[in-house]
Each structure stands twice: as structure tokens, then as C-alpha cells.
Amino acid sequence: ESNIPRYHQEFHEVGLIGTGEFGSVYKCINRLDGCVYAIKKSIRPVAGSVNEKNALNEVYAHAVLGKHQHVVRYYSAWAEDNHMIIQNEYCNGGSLADAIVNRKNENRMFSEAELRQLLLHVAEGLRYVHSMQLVHMDIKPGNIFISKEKRLLGVNYDSADDGFDEEETVEEEITYKIGDLGHVTSINNPQVEEGDCRYLPTEILREDLAHLTKADIFSLGLTVYECGGGGPLPKNGPEWHEIRNGNLKDLPQYSRDLNELLKMMIHPNPETRPSAVSLMQHRVLCPFSNK
Numbered sequence: 001e002s003n004i005p006r007y008h009q010e011f012h013e014v015g016l017i018g019t020g021e022f023g024s025v026y027k028c029i030n031r032l033d034g035c036v037y038a039i040k041k042s043i044r045p046v047a048g049s050v051n052e053k054n055a056l057n058e059v060y061a062h063a064v065l066g067k068h069q070h071v072v073r074y075y076s077a078w079a080e081d082n083h084m085i086i087q088n089e090y091c092n093g094g095s096l097a098d099a100i101v102n103r104k105n106e107n108r109m110f111s112e113a114e115l116r117q118l119l120l121h122v123a124e125g126l127r128y129v130h131s132m133q134l135v136h137m138d139i140k141p142g143n144i145f146i147s148k149e150k151r152l153l154g155v156n157y158d159s160a161d162d163g164f165d166e167e168e169t170v171e172e173e174i175t176y177k178i179g180d181l182g183h184v185t186s187i188n189n190p191q192v193e194e195g196d197c198r199y200l201p202t203e204i205l206r207e208d209l210a211h212l213t214k215a216d217i218f219s220l221g222l223t224v225y226e227c228g229g230g231g232p233l234p235k236n237g238p239e240w241h242e243i244r245n246g247n248l249k250d251l252p253q254y255s256r257d258l259n260e261l262l263k264m265m266i267h268p269n270p271e272t273r274p275s276a277v278s279l280m281q282h283r284v285l286c287p288f289s290n291k
């Protein structure tokens, strides 16, 4: 327990960017390095409680999962005035859940190319997580964050009669990052804390932990399906079971290949689902690789 109030001393709080039972997340600027961070403040869990185990779990996972462009980066964590505080990379594009809402309101759904990019980025992040013998266990739109970087592609000088004026072509580069490692557990000694039931495969409910990495693949399949307009996803009932029997309504605005890939990702038999490695080599995701 540090009794020095580090949070307000080291950071300027810009604003609240999220609240939930998990706590509150703030956009903050570090007074020393001037960089922006996402900082989650949650009530300090009771020593020895499940919450404390999960909170420590999250920090251990971040510490092990160091730096990867498709996993939200961790910087520091500390306890202060009865709060648990974790300082993460700030992703300036909101969460994928926000993007789904915004796209629906603007009636501008994701293109097939955007769904493939999402699938590729998160598959790459999962490949890394799984290679560290860990599983995420709560992949869903609310836990995938977006970073947008503007890249200057070129500058045109068209010499109009009144001298030069530059025309910049800027491209916005999107990177999807896996966040919220609160449910991460080890493949070899799993202590599964169930994630959001809308994205949960049946075998986890049956406590069959033999193919944990495929639970993340299942959740990713439903996450992409939801971005493709297949949502909102059921939390229970016949619709929930229909999906777990492998019956996913077609998304007619996307290719047969993509629809088939999503169906394979949510297959009732976890062994049939593609691994993160095989996903990345799938022809739907790297169309130009000649087989």
C-alpha cells in the first residue's frame, strides 16, 4: 500500500472514458512524459478474494504479454487509497463495441476487407497470447480497442497561378488491439473465470478445458459475426443454443468464403475450429498467397 498519492501527482486526468462493475477508466496525461494513457481505477479487492486473484491475474498477464502491436500495452500498476490502479496504452479509436454502434447509426457497416483486417489483427494477437501458453477467455467487441494513426502518404504541389499550394494525401491506419486481460489464464493450469456468455462456447460451460485456445477462436468468430451485422447476440435461450449447434445465419453481404470461415470458427467441436496460426494462413485472410 503506497501512501503517496501517485495518481494525481504523476497524471493529469483528462476525462472519464468508461465505467462498469470493473471500475472506472480515465484518459490521463502523464505530467513527466506528456503521453496519454488509459488508467483503470477499481476498488481494491479484499485480500484473498476471487476479485484480488483476478486483479493480480490481469497484472501478471500484462507483465508476461509485454509488447505486441495487437495487445494493449501495460505500463504500471499500483495500490493507492484503497484503489487498485492499472496504467495501460491509450487506444484513441474507441472500442470495437463503440464502432459497431457508430456504424449502425451511420448505416455504414464494415466492408469485407475491414472484417478481414479485424480478423487478421486479432488472430495475430491471439497467436501471440496462445504462444505464451495463455488464453484470453473474454474476447468480445467491448474488449478490442482501436488505434488510429494518420500517415502522410504524399504531398502534391500543384502550382496554381497564385503560387504553390500543397495538397496532402493522408491515410488513416487502423490497428485492432486485444485489451482487458482480466480473464486471462494459463493453458496448462487453467482457473477459468467465465467471460461474457454471449461469446462463450458450450464446452467451457461444461468445464471441458481441453482446448482452451479454441474458446478464444469461438469468441472471435462471434465478434466478427456481430461486426458483420449478425448481432445483437443472444445471452441464453433457443437462439443461444442454435448458434452453439453451429447454425449461424448467413451474412449475405459478405463472401461465401468468409461466411464459411466464421461457421468453422464457431463449430461445436473445438478441435474443428482453426487455430490462430492456421487462421492467419487462411486464404480468406491472405487472398494473394497462391496455394
Ligand SMILES: Cn1cc(CCO)c2c3c(c(-c4ccccc4Cl)cc21)C(=O)NC3=O
Binding pocket: 017, 018, 019, 025, 038, 039, 040, 072, 086, 087, 088, 089, 090, 091, 092, 093, 094, 095, 145, 146, 179, 180, 181
Ligand atoms: C472503457 N475504455 C475505453 C478505452 C479507450 C478506447 O479508446 C479503454 C482503454 C482501456 C481499457 C481498459 C480495460 C481493461 C483494463 C484496463 C483498461 Cl485501462 C478500457 C477502455 C485500455 O487498456 N486501453 C484503452 O484505450
